[in-house]
Amino acid sequence: METEIIKITDVDKQQNIIRQIGEVLRCGEVIAIPTETVYGLAANARDEAAVKKIFDAKGRPQDNPLIVHISTISELPNVAEEIPQDALRLALKYWPGPLTMVLKRRSDIPASVSAGLDTVAVRCPSHPVANAIIRAAGVPLAAPSANRSGRPSPTTAAHVYDDLKDRIRLIVDGGACSVGVESTVLDLTSTPPRLLRPGAVTVPEIEAAIGKIEIDKSLFGEIDPDEKVSSPGMKYRHYAPKAPVEVYCGKNTTTLRAIMQANPKPNEGVLCFTGCESLFPFTHVFAYGKADDYSAQAKNLFAALRACDDQRVRKIYAQCPPDEGLALAVANRLKKAGGFELVNCESELVVIGLTGKSGTGKTTVASVFGNMGAAVLDADRIYEDLSLSDDEMRVELVTHFGPWVIRDGQIDRRALAKKIYDDKKMRQTLNLITHRHVIREISRQLNKVEKQGYRFAVIDAPLLFESAANELCDITVGVIASKADLIKRIMSRDGIDLTETLKRLDAQPDEKFYYEHCDMIIRNNGTKKDLTVDSEGVFDKIQKIFSKGEKTDE
Ligand code: TXA
Ligand code: MG
Numbered sequence: 001m002e003t004e005i006i007k008i009t010d011v012d013k014q015q016n017i018i019r020q021i022g023e024v025l026r027c028g029e030v031i032a033i034p035t036e037t038v039y040g041l042a043a044n045a046r047d048e049a050a051v052k053k054i055f056d057a058k059g060r061p062q063d064n065p066l067i068v069h070i071s072t073i074s075e076l077p078n079v080a081e082e083i084p085q086d087a088l089r090l091a092l093k094y095w096p097g098p099l100t101m102v103l104k105r106r107s108d109i110p111a112s113v114s115a116g117l118d119t120v121a122v123r124c125p126s127h128p129v130a131n132a133i134i135r136a137a138g139v140p141l142a143a144p145s146a147n148r149s150g151r152p153s154p155t156t157a158a159h160v161y162d163d164l165k166d167r168i169r170l171i172v173d174g175g176a177c178s179v180g181v182e183s184t185v186l187d188l189t190s191t192p193p194r195l196l197r198p199g200a201v202t203v204p205e206i207e208a209a210i211g212k213i214e215i216d217k218s219l220f221g222e223i224d225p226d227e228k229v230s231s232p233g234m235k236y237r238h239y240a241p242k243a244p245v246e247v248y249c250g251k252n253t254t255t256l257r258a259i260m261q262a263n264p265k266p267n268e269g270v271l272c273f274t275g276c277e278s279l280f281p282f283t284h285v286f287a288y289g290k291a292d293d294y295s296a297q298a299k300n301l302f303a304a305l306r307a308c309d310d311q312r313v314r315k316i317y318a319q320c321p322p323d324e325g326l327a328l329a330v331a332n333r334l335k336k337a338g339g340f341e342l343v344n345c346e347s348e349l350v351v352i353g354l355t356g357k358s359g360t361g362k363t364t365v366a367s368v369f370g371n372m373g374a375a376v377l378d379a380d381r382i383y384e385d386l387s388l389s390d391d392e393m394r395v396e397l398v399t400h401f402g403p404w405v406i407r408d409g410q411i412d413r414r415a416l417a418k419k420i421y422d423d424k425k426m427r428q429t430l431n432l433i434t435h436r437h438v439i440r441e442i443s444r445q446l447n448k449v450e451k452q453g454y455r456f457a458v459i460d461a462p463l464l465f466e467s468a469a470n471e472l473c474d475i476t477v478g479v480i481a482s483k484a485d486l487i488k489r490i491m492s493r494d495g496i497d498l499t500e501t502l503k504r505l506d507a508q509p510d511e512k513f514y515y516e517h518c519d520m521i522i523r524n525n526g527t528k529k530d531l532t533v534d535s536e537g538v539f540d541k542i543q544k545i546f547s548k549g550e551k552t553d554e
Contacts, residue, residue: 003165005157007173011132018129021172022136030054032146032160033133034174035069035125037098037183037199038153038302039160040143041168042069042133045079048110051142057167059149065115066142067100067183068122071134079140080120081106086210087188093209096126098179098200102187113142123183129174145182146171150240152302152337155180159306180299181329186213195219198329200298219332221340241305243269245316245338249331250345252291253472255319258345260443260472262317269313271304271334273297276319276471279439281432284311291319294326301330305337349450350546351457353473355464357508359489360479361524361531366460368535375449379461379469382445383438387411393437400429435467442469456542462508465517475542478514481524 006021008014024031028050030043041058043050045068055062068079073091076083080103087101105111105120114120125131134141145153148163157173164171184199186206194214195203206213246262248255256276264270269284273291286304289296308316320334320342321327335342352369356362363378370376386393388410397405397416405416420426442459449457464470481489483505490501515521522538524531 001166001169003161003168003171005161005171005173007157008129009175011128018132018136021133021170022138024170025050025133025137025141026139028053029170030057030168031170031172032154032157032164032168033130033141033143033172034127034157034177035130035143036127036177037125037179037181038155038177039146039157039171040067040069040125040130040141041146041160041164042141042143044137045069045109045113045140045142047139048112051110051112054142054144057164058144058147060144061149062112063115064144065117065119065121066113066144067185068109068113068120069130069134069141069143070122070124071131072096073124075124075140076103076122079106079109079122080104084188086193089209090186090206091124094201094205095124096131097124098126098183099123100183100185100197100199102185102189102196104189109140119187119189121185127174127177129172133172152241152305153182155299155302159303162306176299178299179295180302181333184329187216190214198332200295200326200329202325203328204325219328240337240339241309241316243308243313243316244341245305245318245334246341246343247318247320247334247338248343248345249320250347251474252319252321253351253474254345254347254349256471257347257443257446258343259317259319260440261447263440264317265314267312267314269308269311269316271301271308271316271318273319273471276468278432278468279436279471281436284308284313291321294321294330297321297330298326301333347450348455349446349457350455350475350542351446351459351473352542353464353470353476354458354460354479355462355470355476355518356479356514357481357486357505358462359486359493359505360481361528362460362462362479364524364528364531365477365479365522365535365538366458368532369456369458369539372536372539373454374456374458374539375445375452375454377442377445377449377457377459379438379442379459379463379467382441383434384413386434386437386441387413390437390441393433396433397430400433401426431463431467435463435469439467439469439472442472446472456539465513470517474546475520476518477520477522477538477542478518479522479524480511480514481526485524485526 028047030053032039033042041054043054073095082104100121100123102119102121146160147154154160155177157171160171179200184201185197187194192213194216196216248258264283266282270280271286274287277285277287288300288304320331323331366376461469487501522534
């Protein structure tokens with residue numbers, strides 16, 4: 001059968017089409033509709049034959065129950081009975097919205113909707129198109145996510161088309177889903193109520209409304225397929241792209257460190273937090289939201305997993321957010337996709353990123369931190385060492401620039417620096433190659449110093465932010481100094497003339513950049529003693545911040 005896609009951008013202006021869609025549903029057809037969470041594959045919940053079509057189109061096992069969708073809270077008694085106070089309280093607070101409640105099923109809802117259970121899962125979606133379609137249909141709609149069984153849930157009409165083309169008549173395109181992960185599922189037939197699936201209505205939100213709830217143990221691990229579970233859907237390997245997913249849990253700085261060290265290959269994929277993508281230039285990389293932007297992660301996760309399939313990646317390395325708030329839902333989907341094979345990256349090491357223009361006194365600051373007990377990692381030194389020893393980096397440099405970069409078996413860093421100085425594109429290529437290797441080596445050394453018992457490490461890196469090495473850091477410190485001081489120091493230190501010195505300084509970011517990017521600033525007034533005292537003060541402060549376990553912005 002031919003699959004038609006109808007776009008609905010304005011519910012009011014497109015009432016006619018919506019009326020027709022309602023009619024099609026009432027007549028027993030199955031169609032895909034947008035909701036705020038993911039796209040659903042909807043059919044009349046009162047019509048057994050229509051419901052069967054859903055299972056057929058999806059290739060869904062018959063023992064996995066469906067969610068029944070209604071358009072207002074007042075329809076709830078038409079599908080469920082013995083509705084507890086708590087359910088009404090939650091419905092009043094979170095409907096329409098991404099919350100599904102499992103309640104006692106009314107007998108006129110066919111048992112096949114609930115895969116034979118005497119309960120029914122009910123939800124009232126807030127997407128205006130979904131809501132209008134349910135109203136137009138005039139019947140409750142049974143709808144699972146509109147993916148082929150086992151695939152990640154679809155968050156755009158195009159995803160639905162990829163999965164169900166020629167298997168369903170119609171896809172209603174209502175744009176990209178705003179939430180991006182499926183609704184929260186809460187079982188209110190047990191006492192206390194039990195969370196079966198985390199979603200955008202979070203545990204603290206639910207508990208604020210109805211008190212303490214239980215978390216189903218399936219959220220934390222794979223369950224025995226023979227075990228009788230309250231939500232049969234949970235036993236299937238859901239949300240899964242074709243490639244195996246390795247899920248890295250822990251602080252975002254340490255998960256990144258671990259993935260860098262794992263060294264993903266070009267035919268593999270990385271799902272990382274936004275900001276780290278430049279560290280994986282030759283790998284399929286999908287940035288799915290900033291580390292602390294859980295709603296962006298929720299919105300982008302499934303599309304990223306699908307993109308991995310499109311690129312046919314062999315393996316996926318994924319940074320996983322913490323089990324809190326909306327991130328609990330994101331983490332849950334990722335862990336399920338990975339079959340709960342987790343890489344635990346807990347770390348006690350506090351990583352300090354130190355940066356500033358050349359000549360500001362960074363190195364002095366680093367050695368003060370070192371004297372106070374931090375391990376000191378010097379990015380420039382590491383680059384120097386790697387250019388002698390890292391074959392992979394050397395091969396990449398020769399491939400991109402030509403054999404001249406090697407002299408006497410070593411990388412001629414001076415020739416390289418000179419050649420690329422005025423060529424922005426070449427400079428970018430060089431950085432693309434070297435930063436990745438340097439950061440991988442930094443990651444390795446961070447692990448090493450942590451094993452040696454260090455509690456603090458400082459990365460001294462002039463291009464801390466440009467190289468994305470800041471993503472490995474728990475806190476960043478910028479060192480600044482007056483231009484006159486910088487000129488004086490560079491000229492005497494490096495033996496270059498004023499023009500050359502100015503050229504070098506102008507190629508580096510201005511003071512404002514460091515104020516904007518760094519958590520803390522040290523201003524070098526030109527006196528070594530003052531700089532030492534100030535640095536000691538800053539290190540003390542950092543120790544205090546992390547002994548309390550919290551980071552503050554300066
Ligand atoms: O956001 C959503 O909920 C989306 C959109 C389309 O509304 N729907 C969705 O449906 O995710 P589905 O079928 O992919 O997931 C429904 C989940 C499954 O884990 C299923 O086992 C559980 O809800 N479920 C359904 N009925 C249940 C019941 N009576 N008791 C326990 N769990 C139930
Ligand atoms: Mg589903």
